[in-house]
Amino acid sequence: MTAILVVNSGSSSFKYQLIDMETEGVLASGLVERIGEASGHARHTAGTGESARDLPIPDHTAGFDVMLEAFAEHGPSLQDAGLVAVGHRVVHGGKRFFEPTVVTELVKINIQDLAELAPLHNPANLQGIVAAEKAFPEVPHVAVFDTAFHRTLPPAAYSYAIDAALAEQYRVRRYGFHGTSHKFVSEAAAAFLGRPLGELRQIVLHLGNGASACAVDGGASVETSMGMTPLQGLVMGTRSGDVDPAVLFHLHRKAGLGFEQLDTLLNRGSGLLGLSGRGDMRDVVEAAASGDEAAQLALDVYLHRIKDYVGSYHAQLGGADVIVFTAGVGENSAVVRAGALAGLEALGIEIDPARNEASSHEARVISTDASRVTVLVVPTNEELEIARQALAVVGG
Numbered sequence: 001m002t003a004i005l006v007v008n009s010g011s012s013s014f015k016y017q018l019i020d021m022e023t024e025g026v027l028a029s030g031l032v033e034r035i036g037e038a039s040g041h042a043r044h045t046a047g048t049g050e051s052a053r054d055l056p057i058p059d060h061t062a063g064f065d066v067m068l069e070a071f072a073e074h075g076p077s078l079q080d081a082g083l084v085a086v087g088h089r090v091v092h093g094g095k096r097f098f099e100p101t102v103v104t105e106l107v108k109i110n111i112q113d114l115a116e117l118a119p120l121h122n123p124a125n126l127q128g129i130v131a132a133e134k135a136f137p138e139v140p141h142v143a144v145f146d147t148a149f150h151r152t153l154p155p156a157a158y159s160y161a162i163d164a165a166l167a168e169q170y171r172v173r174r175y176g177f178h179g180t181s182h183k184f185v186s187e188a189a190a191a192f193l194g195r196p197l198g199e200l201r202q203i204v205l206h207l208g209n210g211a212s213a214c215a216v217d218g219g220a221s222v223e224t225s226m227g228m229t230p231l232q233g234l235v236m237g238t239r240s241g242d243v244d245p246a247v248l249f250h251l252h253r254k255a256g257l258g259f260e261q262l263d264t265l266l267n268r269g270s271g272l273l274g275l276s277g278r279g280d281m282r283d284v285v286e287a288a289a290s291g292d293e294a295a296q297l298a299l300d301v302y303l304h305r306i307k308d309y310v311g312s313y314h315a316q317l318g319g320a321d322v323i324v325f326t327a328g329v330g331e332n333s334a335v336v337r338a339g340a341l342a343g344l345e346a347l348g349i350e351i352d353p354a355r356n357e358a359s360s361h362e363a364r365v366i367s368t369d370a371s372r373v374t375v376l377v378v379p380t381n382e383e384l385e386i387a388r389q390a391l392a393v394v395g396g
C-alpha cells in the first residue's frame, strides 16, 4: 500500500486524513479543534468506527499527539500503512513558494518568516510540521501552499494602490488564499460538466469558517477576494472581511484600541460573531429563522457581500459560465446559496429551489435548465489535492 497522511491546519484546529493513494480511498480521518481553549475536542474516524474525546489541547503540538494517540488506539496502524509522505497545508507561501515543496530547515525558516503575513495560520502550520517530522522522521514532508494557485493573478488584481516602494519593501500586495480548494473545485466542476477547463469562466465561492471568492478563467485564478492576509473580502465566521481601513484609525483614536486589540477585533471578534454573537452559520440561520434581528442582519450582510463579489467577477471575467459553491457553508446551506444568488436573473442566474434544497455529498447542479449560468455545489477536498501534489513531488 502507498499512503499519505495529510495535515490541514487551521488557526485553532486541524483536520487530517490518511489516504490510500492507489485507490484515493480514505483510511482514516479526524479533526482536532478548539486548540488553545479551556477544553478542546478531537474526533477520529477509521473504517466504520468513530471515537471522540474532550480534553484541553494547549497548542498544535499537543493536538498532533492527540491525533497519534487516536491512531494508536483505534487504528489503522501508521507504521503498517505504507506511508510515503506527509502532506501539510501551509497557508502563506508569499512570493517564495508556488510549487509543492519538500520541507527542509530552510523551508521552515521561510514559513516562519512569512508568519508575519499570516499570524493566525503559519505558526500553527509550522508546529504541525515540526511535530510530524518528529513522529515520522523517515518520510519526506511536503508543504502545499494556499497562495500557490493565485500565482496567476495579474498585477492589476494583486496591487494595492498605495506607495509602491513601501509596498515592495514590506511585501504588501494581494496574495489570495484557499488556493488548493479553488483549484480542486474548479477542476472538479469542469470534470463533472464534461467540459474542457480551459473554456470555462468560473466563480468559485469557498464558504467555510474562512471564506473567499475566486474568479477562475480557463483554470487560472485571475481575481480573488482575500488579500495580503486571509482577512479581506467576504464576511466570515469571526473575520470582518472588507472594511474601510479608516475604521481602524478611528477606533484607535476615539476608542483607544491598540493595534493588537484591533487585530483581534477584526480577525476573531467580527464577521457573523461580531454582528450576531454567533460565529457558526448553522446557529445564525436558525436564530434568524426564529426572528432574531441581529442574526438576520448578520445573514443579510453575509449574503450582500457575496452578491457584490459575484457581480464584480462577472465583470472581471466578461461573463461567467459556472458558479460553484463549496466548503462547510457552501456545501450545506441551501438558505445561503439561494440568498446569495437571489435576484440575479438579469445576469442569467436562476436557482431551482428543489435542486438547491436536495441534500447530497456529490457534485450537483442547482440551477434551472434555462439558467444561462450553471450553478453547482461541488464538495471540496483540500486533503486529497494536497496528497496528490505531495505524491507527485515524492515520485509516485
Ligand SMILES: Nc1ncnc2c1ncn2[C@@H]1O[C@H](COP(=O)(O)OP(=O)(O)O)[C@@H](O)[C@H]1O
Pocket (backbone or CB within 6 Å): 010, 207, 208, 209, 210, 237, 279, 280, 281, 282, 283, 285, 327, 328, 329, 332, 333
Ligand atoms: N448545514 C449547514 N448550514 C450552515 N452552515 C453549515 C452547515 N454545515 C456546516 N456549516 C458551516 O460550515 C462552517 C465550517 O466550514 P468548513 O469548510 O469545515 O470550515 P474550515 O475548514 O474553515 O474550518 C461552519 O461555520 C459551519 O457552521
Ligand SMILES: CC(=O)OP(=O)(O)O
Pocket (backbone or CB within 6 Å): 009, 010, 011, 091, 121, 146, 177, 178, 208, 209, 210, 211, 230
Ligand atoms: C486561509 C484561511 O482563511 O483558511 P481557513 O478558512 O482554514 O481559516
Ligand SMILES: [Mg+2]
Pocket (backbone or CB within 6 Å): 208, 209, 210
Ligand atoms: Mg477550511
